[in-house]
Amino acid sequence: MLQSRRIVVAVGGSVAAYKGVELVRELGRAGAEVRCILTPAGARFVGAALLRACSGRPVATDLFAPGEPDHVELAAWAEAAVVAPATADILGRAAAGQADDYLGTWLLAFPGPVLFCPAMNRHMWSHPAVQRNVAALEADGARVLPPGYGALASAAEGSGWGRLREPEEIAGALAALLGAGAAPRRPELPAPPAPGGGAGGLAGRHVVVTAGPTREPLDPFRFISNPSSGRMGYALAEAARDRGADVALVSGPVALPAPRGVAVRRVTTTLEMRQAVLDAAGAGGRAADVVIGAAAVSDFRPAEVSPVKIKRGTRAALTLSLVANPDIIAEVGRGRLATVVVGFAAEAGAGPEEAERKLREKGLDLCVWNDVRAPGAGFGTDTDRAVICDRLGAREDTGTIAKRELAERILDRVERLLAGDDSGAAPARGSDGR
Numbered sequence: 273m274l275q276s277r278r279i280v281v282a283v284g285g286s287v288a289a290y291k292g293v294e295l296v297r298e299l300g301r302a303g304a305e306v307r308c309i310l311t312p313a314g315a316r317f318v319g320a321a322l323l324r325a326c327s328g329r330p331v332a333t334d335l336f337a338p339g340e341p342d343h344v345e346l347a348a349w350a351e352a353a354v355v356a357p358a359t360a361d362i363l364g365r366a367a368a369g370q371a372d373d374y375l376g377t378w379l380l381a382f383p384g385p386v387l388f389c390p391a392m393n394r395h396m397w398s399h400p401a402v403q404r405n406v407a408a409l410e411a412d413g414a415r416v417l418p419p420g421y422g423a424l425a426s427a428a429e430g431s432g433w434g435r436l437r438e439p440e441e442i443a444g445a446l447a448a449l450l451g452a453g454a455a456p457r458r459p460e461l462p463a464p465p466a467p468g469g470g471a472g473g474l475a476g477r478h479v480v481v482t483a484g485p486t487r488e489p490l491d492p493f494r495f496i497s498n499p500s501s502g503r504m505g506y507a508l509a510e511a512a513r514d515r516g517a518d519v520a521l522v523s524g525p526v527a528l529p530a531p532r533g534v535a536v537r538r539v540t541t542t543l544e545m546r547q548a549v550l551d552a553a554g555a556g557g558r559a560a561d562v563v564i565g566a567a568a569v570s571d572f573r574p575a576e577v578s579p580v581k582i583k584r585g586t587r588a589a590l591t592l593s594l595v596a597n598p599d600i601i602a603e604v605g606r607g608r609l610a611t612v613v614v615g616f617a618a619e620a621g622a623g624p625e626e627a628e629r630k631l632r633e634k635g636l637d638l639c640v641w642n643d644v645r646a647p648g649a650g651f652g653t654d655t656d657r658a659v660i661c662d663r664l665g666a667r668e669d670t671g672t673i674a675k676r677e678l679a680e681r682i683l684d685r686v687e688r689l690l691a692g693d694d695s696g697a698a699p700a701r702g703s704d705g706r
């Protein structure tokens with residue numbers, strides 16, 4: 273997997289910097305082409321000459337020094353990057369998008385996959401500021417290989433969490449990242465809206481989308497949830513954004529990066545999601561044009577949340593008492609909080625008539641039915657097979673298609689409803705697939 277791959281290794285100012293040098297040698301042994309970035313603090317621990325000797329290529333250290341590798345050229349050259357060791361300082365600068373040195377500038381210029389491998393004192397690693405920065409980097413699409421437990425490189429530290437992973441482990445994680453398709457860690461900027469329909473058919477519209485599961489806590493450790501990946505809701509948010517809409521995405525806990533150009537509000541429970549939807553739908557004092565409920569919300573939550581961990585102890589069984597959660601999309605539909613309200617009916621056995629029942633009872637304009645047990649449909653897949661039901665009883669069976677394509681079909685229908693064409697008929701689709 274690493275043979276002939278073009279990898280940038282960035283080494284930060286940590287006692288573990290010598291393992292960054294070992295990583296360069298490990299990647300070289302695996303057949304990768306390696307070029308290095310060394311921070312000024314990293315240069316206090318290992319020399320640029322050593323990295324140049326191990327990688328066989330010039331080392332980038334200073335953005336402005338004559339003869340340094342050009343950061344834009346190096347960003348265009350690389351297929352993937354690994355920052356090892358990543359100091360607390362690097363994590364903070366990268367999370368904030370700072371570009372005040374070579375590495376920070378290069379990270380912004382490089383759109384490909386980046387693996388951060390932190391190494392630091394255990395108290396530094398557990399500091400909330402560092403954990404916030406890690407979460408922000410992951411939300412932006414980077415991978416973070418958390419430090420391991422063991423003897424810390426500084427003799428005074430003893431053992432603890434904070435030890436840089438071994439070069440072989442880092443090389444393995446990098447190979448896995450490249451094997452995952454080396455997807456860019458951030459999507460391209462949306463195309464500018466085209467005037468007069470087409471790609472800009474939702475220009476000026478305010479669209480609220482919910483996505484992912486919700487979690488209902490039982491105690492500080494456990495929760496009730498479902499396997500929703502959030503992909504359908506994220507595809508809808510991105511597709512609406514690309515049509516020029518001003519999009520608010522209310523997301524439960526998912527592993528997807530925040531789509532660029534979309535206002536994301538992350539929530540955990542159904543009650544939090546309800547409040548966020550009501551806030552977003554009324555944002556700016558005007559009702560939303562469109563609300564799409566693609567989240568798989570928990571219909572019930574525990575009546576009581578234990579403040580302490582529920583232990584097995586002497587119990588042979590545990591009976592949970594659940595209370596119903598509010599039905600968010602019904603509240604939006606019946607209250608007409610948006611011009612067009614779209615719901616989803618993820619079923620396991622019930623047919624599209626279930627979606628039609630929801631459509632009537634919840635005041636929806638469209639309801640998208642799918643059977644989560646069908647091949648190529650449901651949770652965690654990139655495709656779906658759906659039936660889009662409307663108020664006039666028409667059903668559009670999409671067949672098995674990519675979730676992004678399903679999103680486009682739903683938005684085609686939404687655009688027609690916004691334009692006042694309520695014929696209920698599925699729109700004719702041209703040869704370009706729209």
Ligand SMILES: Cc1cc2nc3c(=O)[nH]c(=O)nc-3n(C[C@H](O)[C@H](O)[C@H](O)COP(=O)(O)O)c2cc1C
Pocket residue numbers: 283284285286287288311312313314358359360361362391392393396
């Ligand atoms: C002896 C010594 C060891 C250090 N080790 C670490 C470390 O392991 N991890 C870390 O995050 N910072 C460590 N630091 C602090 C960083 O070197 C410092 O925050 C620096 O600004 C990091 O710069 P950089 O992120 O550009 O490499 C250490 C500092 C010294 C003096």
